[in-house]
């Protein structure tokens with residue numbers, strides 16, 4: 490399996506995605522990262538998947554807020570369609586303007602969640618071939634038992650410990666293959682956010698864009 494390469498321009502920007510299980514702190518950390526980067530003078534923007542576009546809204550309505558899981562192929566195809574929309578309408582234009590785009594979930598969520606439902610990871614990659622490879626993909630790891638305590642009574646179709654532990658197995662496999670950089674999320678928020686920021690600054694340094 491290889492991450493898709495795009496021949497099209499990705500501008501001068503930097504694409505960072507933050508991955509993890511439900512309630513792992515992805516949203517908190519994505520937002521903190523954007524805030525920290527903005528305070529340092531970088532032009533960073535927060536975005537998320539499912540996106541706020543039409544397909545993203547459809548996903549929330551028929552996939553996530555239903556009573557039971559949809560067939561895995563339907564989930565995979567809809568998330569890929571939403572990603573296409575997200576990449577074309579939000580990610581690429583921001584990268585072309587030189588921004589740092591922080592995406593709360595991206596391609597690896599499809600590999601982990603739909604892969605955990607039994608779909609072939611290469612097939613999922615294939616239908617996501619258009620997705621720009623991120624400059625940095627971070628996985629916030631939190632054990633399922635810890636997350637189960639954070640989940641209230643009102644759970645989405647994905648938020649069951651059995652599903653989450655299968656999803657975690659795929660995420661850890663992606664870490665092992667070198668696609669995701671792991672960060673231990675079972676620590677105080679400030680410690681985790683400091684580590685995430687330093688990973689991003691390291692990547693900016695590699696691109697010659699570090700501000701001092």
Ligand code: TMP
Nearest residue numbers: 511538539568594595598599602603647
């Ligand atoms: P969130 O908005 O709380 O992150 O929830 C989005 C849910 O959608 C979460 O349970 C993971 C799931 N999801 C997939 O199954 N595949 C995907 O490709 C994406 C982006 C999300």
